[in-house]
Amino acid sequence: MILGEAxxxxxxxxxxxxxxxxxxxxxxxxxxxxxxxYWIAALLVAGVIAVSASAWQQKISRAALNExxxxxxxxxxxxxxxxxLLETGPGTTxxxxxDTVAAAIAALTAKIKDLENQVQALQxxxxxxxxxxxxxxxxxxxLRPFGNHRVVVSCLPDDVEAYGYANQIANVLRAAGWExxxxxxxxxxxxxxxxxxxxxxxxxxxxxxxxRLLLDAFTRFNIPYQSGVASNDAIPDPATxxxxxxxxx
Numbered sequence: 001m002i003l004g005e006a007x008x009x010x011x012x013x014x015x016x017x018x019x020x021x022x023x024x025x026x027x028x029x030x031x032x033x034x035x036x037x038y039w040i041a042a043l044l045v046a047g048v049i050a051v052s053a054s055a056w057q058q059k060i061s062r063a064a065l066n067e068x069x070x071x072x073x074x075x076x077x078x079x080x081x082x083x084x085l086l087e088t089g090p091g092t093t094x095x096x097x098x099d100t101v102a103a104a105i106a107a108l109t110a111k112i113k114d115l116e117n118q119v120q121a122l123q124x125x126x127x128x129x130x131x132x133x134x135x136x137x138x139x140x141x142x143l144r145p146f147g148n149h150r151v152v153v154s155c156l157p158d159d160v161e162a163y164g165y166a167n168q169i170a171n172v173l174r175a176a177g178w179e180x181x182x183x184x185x186x187x188x189x190x191x192x193x194x195x196x197x198x199x200x201x202x203x204x205x206x207x208x209x210x211x212r213l214l215l216d217a218f219t220r221f222n223i224p225y226q227s228g229v230a231s232n233d234a235i236p237d238p239a240t241x242x243x244x245x246x247x248x249x
Contacts, residue, residue, distance in 0.1 A: 129165040129195070129248060131223065136172045139221045143176035149210035152236075153182035155245040156191060166245040169197065169223075178210075183245075188234050194246035196224035203231040205238035214241060 131139075153170040155162040166183035173180035189200065199214060201207045211229050218225045235242055 128161050129224075131165075131168045131172065131221075135221050135223075136168070136175070139172050139217055139223075140175035142220065143173070143178065143213060143217055146209075146213050148177055148179055149208070149213070150179045150240045151181070151210060151214070152184065152240060152242045153180060153245070154184040154186045154189075154242060156187065156247055157185040159247055161248055162245045166243070169243060169245070186244075189232070189244045189246070192246060193249040194226060195249055196226045198226040198244045198246065199229045200232045200235055200242040200244060201229055202235040202238045202240070203233045208239050208241060210239075210241045214243070 151170075151173055153166045153173070155166040163183055163185075170180045170182050189198065197218065199211055201211055207229050215225065215229070217223070232242075
């Protein structure tokens with residue numbers, strides 16, 4: 001059976017070979033003339049080329065057929081697997097089976113979406129607040145012409161992320177020529193999470209110019225801060241502004 005299929009597959013090549021052989025023998029039996037040997041040589045070359053081309057084409061076609069057959073078998077296997085998923089018990093209609101599979105797919109999709117949201121939330125939580133190099137330089141250049149102002153930068157104890165962010169802010173202010181102290185650690189401003197920086201001034205005193213300048217700079221360079229300026233008796237003097245970096249939400 002297998003040999004028969006192989007013979008039928010190579011039949012076109014065999015036919016080309018047979019025709020080439022018949023033409024060669026027919027030419028060989030003709031009467032001798034000076035150009036006969038050239039015609040025989042040309043016929044021999046043409047026959048070899050024709051047989052080789054036919055064999056090559058048959059080989060390529062068979063490889064393509066085998067590849068397509070394998071692909072169809074894979075599709076059939078997938079369809080069989082889907083059919084098993086859709087198998088219904090006694091008394092179950094196809095519509096009910098489809099609803100069951102659709103509900104399972106919807107539930108799985110919802111779980112995947114929930115996991116994606118959890119991963120995104122963890123990524124956001126793990127991403128540290130930062131001020132890039134260009135923004136730091138531009139902010140320092142903006143604040144430098146306004147002269148020297150006293151600022152205390154602080155954060156919660158044992159909060160590495162908040163301390164790093166507070167240190168970046170203090171470095172920007174020092175680069176601008178301001179008297180920036182810290183980062184210091186404190187809990188007097190509470191421990192509520194907050195993404196933005198909070199500005200504190202001395203209670204009962206008018207906010208110093210430094211508070212207004214800092215709010216303008218934070219707005220201009222997109223540094224998150226808590227809206228407004230809070231008052232606190234712990235601020236040492238009316239001319240000092242305290243920048244407090246809370247725990248990241």
